[in-house]
Amino acid sequence: LPDVERSKFKYIGNSSLVGSYLSLISADARHKLEEIASQMTYVELSVYPTYMDEFVSACFLPHTNIDQFPTVKEILE
Structure with a gap:
């Protein structure tokens, strides 16, 4: 992690698991995921x-x- 103030960091947990779950249950989330992936x-x-x-x-x-x-x-x- 860069040497910046701790207040600038936010723990978000297992975001990959949450994203995977959302892509399974939401067509909108899945389309957004595909859009982002196509720009990588x-x-x-x-x-x-x-x-x-x-x-x-x-x-x-x-x-x-x-x-x-x-x-x-x-x-x-």
Whole structure:
């Protein structure tokens, strides 16, 4: 998660399950889902040379570049 105020985050639960359920019981929801899906773009991240470096760095908690997370850096210092 980005280093922003906690008040800007909202826990929405298992939204994929709710969306799946709605698509089963509502034709309108299913049509909206199909519309959104048709606008999706697939991006193959592995073709970008720096992607794997960024991905691995982001796997660590805290991030390996602590300067990107000043709130965490302040707590750790």
